[in-house]
Amino acid sequence: MTGRTTGPLGDVPADEMRAHLHRMADWVADYRDTIEDRAIAPRVRPGDVTARLAAGMPASGEPLERILHDLDAVVMPGIVHWGHPAFLGYFGSTSNGPALLGEIAAAALNVSAMTWKTSPAATELETVVLSWVREMVGIPSSFMGIVYDTASVATLHALAAAREVSGSSVRGRGIAGRADLPVLRVYASDQAHSSVEKAMVVLGLGEENVVRIPTDDAFRMDVGALRDAINDDVRRGTRPMAVVATVGTTSTASVDPVGEIAAVARAHDAWLHVDAAYGGAVAVLPESRSAMAGAELADSIVVNPHKWLFVPLDFSALFTRRPDVLRAVFALTPEYLRGDASGARDTSGGADAIDYMDYGIQLGRRFRALKAWMAFRAFGRDGIESRIREHCRLAALLAAWVESTPPFRLAAPQSMGIVCFRAAPPSMEPEECDALNEAVVDDVNATGAAYLTHTRLRDRTCIRVGIGNVLTTESHVATAWTRVQAAERQLRGAR
C-alpha cells in the first residue's frame, strides 16, 4: 500500500477506504447494469487465468487501484456470469440487490454466530428468518431450524442424527468393531441428490448402503419398490436407518409421495429426511402447497433459500422436529468457549439463548441471516410468491414450446422452474441423439447468450433448463429456446 495505510501496520486509511468503497459501489452497480451485455461463459481454457496472475505473492503491498484493475483485467475474463438472466444452469441464480446489501453489511461486521453471546443479533436474526422460511414453505412450528452452508452439509447432519438413534452410544463409541450394530441402510430414489451418498461415506456407513429405489414415469419414488427393498434388507439383517424423500429432484424437480413414504419409514422406525432443498420454495405458492404434503411427518427437512428463495450463496436451512437428537450428536463445549456458551451460565431471564454451534460441526458461522432478512423484507411474501409463480409460468411456457416443436420432446414432465427435453429426430439412434443433445448444449453455451446444462434420464442425455433468477423474463427464455433450435438444426444439417 506504499505509504498509504495508517502506518505500516494498520488498515487502509479511512478516507482512502471510503473512496474505494464508493468505487466498489460503482463497480457493482456497473456490473449489474451491464450483465446482460456479457457473454455468460468465458472463452478461457484451463490455466488461462493463472497465466495472467502473478505466480508469486508480492513481496510488498500493492495499491488497491492496481488490484482492482486486475480484478477487471484478469479475474473478470474468467467469470461465468451466474447472475445473467439467461444463465439457466442448475436452479438459476439467486443474485439480487437487497440480499447483496445484506452481504456487504455482514462482511463489514464479520461476526461469528457460534454462540448467542458472541453474536446476539446474528443468532436471533437467524432464528427469526428461519421461522419465516418455515412459515413460507409450510413446515410446522414444532420444527427447529439451523442454517448451514449447503444442503450437502445439512443432509449430513440429518443422517448423523438418524444414525445416533439407531443404536446405543453411537456418538461415544462409534460404529466400528461393534457386534451389536447391524449394517445401517438409507433409501432414496434413483433421482435423489448425490449428497446422500456423500453423507453416507462421511458417516462411515458406506456408499453401497444407499439403496436407490426406482422411480415412476414422472421420476417419483416407487413406494411399493421402497417397501420391498426395505423388507428384503430387514430379512437379510440390515437395518433401515433412514429414508430420504425428495421434493424437487435435481434433474427434473419431481416430487416423491412424501406421505406414503413417511408411512413406510414409520413402520420401520426409520428416520425420514425430506430433501426439499430446491422444491420447498414452490410451496410458497398456495396453488403448489401440496408439494410439501407429508413433509410435516418428517424428522428433518432441508430447504435451500440459496436455491429458489432469493438468498445468495451460501444459505441452507435444516429443520428438524428432533433438535434434541441433533444436539446430542453435536453439542460439545470446550473450555475456551465455555464462558461464552449459554448453557454454562444464567441467561438472566428472558428467552432461552440458542448457541447454534451446539447443532453442528462448524464453529465459525458467518452472519448469513442478514442477507436473507433483507431479501425477504424487500420482496415481501407477495413478492416472493409472484416471482416464483412467474418462474413456473416461464418453465411451463418453454415446455409448451418444446412439445409443439419436433424433433424436440419433453424428457420429463415440466415441474417448478425445471424443464428437461431432448431433440430426438426419428432418423437417429438413441446414442446419436445423446451426442446431438450434448452438442446442442455446448453450442448454445459457446454463444455466450444463454447457459444450459444437460443431465441423463433413463440413460439418455437431455437438455436441462432451470429458471430461478429474478431478472429472467420471457424474452430470455425465448432467446435460449431460439438458440437451442438453431444449434440443433445446424448440428443435424452438418451430419
Next chain:
Amino acid sequence: MTGRTTGPLGDVPADEMRAHLHRMADWVADYRDTIEDRAIAPRVRPGDVTARLAAGMPASGEPLERILHDLDAVVMPGIVHWGHPAFLGYFGSTSNGPALLGEIAAAALNVSAMTWKTSPAATELETVVLSWVREMVGIPSSFMGIVYDTASVATLHALAAAREVSGSSVRGRGIAGRADLPVLRVYASDQAHSSVEKAMVVLGLGEENVVRIPTDDAFRMDVGALRDAINDDVRRGTRPMAVVATVGTTSTASVDPVGEIAAVARAHDAWLHVDAAYGGAVAVLPESRSAMAGAELADSIVVNPHKWLFVPLDFSALFTRRPDVLRAVFALTPEYLRGDASGARDTSGGADAIDYMDYGIQLGRRFRALKAWMAFRAFGRDGIESRIREHCRLAALLAAWVESTPPFRLAAPQSMGIVCFRAAPPSMEPEECDALNEAVVDDVNATGAAYLTHTRLRDRTCIRVGIGNVLTTESHVATAWTRVQAAERQLRGAR
C-alpha cells in the same frame, strides 16, 4: 418495494440500487470510522433483538430505506463488534479493508466454485492463493490445497482420508458391521481443538476413540506418553488411525513437537494431521519458521487464513500431500453435473482443470479466494509479516506487564498473539481465584472497552487475550490491561 422495482417481478431498479450501494458504502465506512467509539459487547439479553423484530414476514415488500433503518435500529444494538481493535477474544479479528472489497465483489458475482467450468477464475484464483499461503507458512509445494469454510470441516476431511486408508472399501462398504476392521483411534494432546472429537463423532469412529495425550509444562504434547498410549492400544487390538499435532493450540498457542510426533505416527503407519489453523500464520516470520518444523512430514495440514492471515470469515485451507486419497473419498459426479465436470471431457490442452467439488462434501462453494487475494496483495508478504510480528510484540509486552504485576501471573508461556494469565492473590483458595478471574473477564467485557475470554488450564480458570486485528495497537492492549487490573482490585476489595 412499493412500485420501485423493475416491475413487480424484477430486482431493485438500477438507479435505486446504485444509490443504495453508495449509501451502503458510506454505512460501511462510517461503521469502520466509528468502531472504536462503540461498546464492544452490547447490553442485551436473550430475546431483546427478537422483540424488536417483526414477528412475521411482511406480506408486501418494504422500501430498502426502512430495512436499512432497522439494520441500525434493531440489528446493530445486538452486535458484538468483533472488528473493534480491543476485541481480544479468540484470535482477534481478521476484518480489513482490502478483504472487505473482495467480499463485496464476490457477493456481486455470486458464483459457485464447484467445477472449473462453472467458475474458471474462482477455481484458478483459489489454486493461486493457496500456493501463496503454502509459501508463506513454509509448506512444501508437493501439498495440494483446498478451501473449506472452517477448520472443523477441514479436519473432518483429513480424518476421513485417514479412515479411508485404514481398511479396504471403507468408502464403499462403510465401517459398521465389519469383522475385518478394528476400532480406529486418533491421538491428540489434551490441548487440541474439540473439532477432533466432532470429526470422530461424524465419521462414526466415536468420541471415546480420541485419546487425549498429556502435555508438558508448556502445554506441548508429551511424545513419550503418545508412544505409550499407542503401544497400549495396539496391544489391546485397536488401530492407531491418525495423530493430530497442533501448531498453536486454542487456549495457549502452544506448539507440539511435530517432528517427533511424525516419527511415532510413521512407525505405526498412522496418518499425521497438523492443526496449524491458528499457528501456521506465525511461520510467515523468518524468526518463527520453526513453529512449522516437522509439518512437512504430515499427511495433511490445516491453516486458517481467517484466523491470523487477514482473511475474514470464512476461509480455512487444507493442504495434503495425498490428494489422491481425499479424491478417492469424495469424488462423485452425478449426471446433472457431468457436463460441467472436467474429468468427463477433454480440457483441450493447457493445465489440468481442478474441480474442487471432487475433494469435499460441499458442492456450493462461494468465491472465497477473492477476498484473500485482495488482502494478500494489498498487504504484501512484508506487510503481513510486519503485522504478525507486531501482534507477537504486543502479546510479549502484555506478558511482561503481567509478570511484573502481582497478584497476576502468567498461566502459560506467552506464545504468538496469545497471553493466558491469572490473578492469584496469596490469600485466596484456588476456587476463589477461579471465581475472581471469571468475574474480572465479565466486568471488563461489561465496560464495553475491551473484550476478553477465559479458558481453563490444569483445571484452573484463566484470563485469555488473543491479538490479531490489524487495528490493534499498544494503546488498546494497555487499555485492556488497565481495565483488568482495575476490575481485579475492585472485585478483591468488595469481598
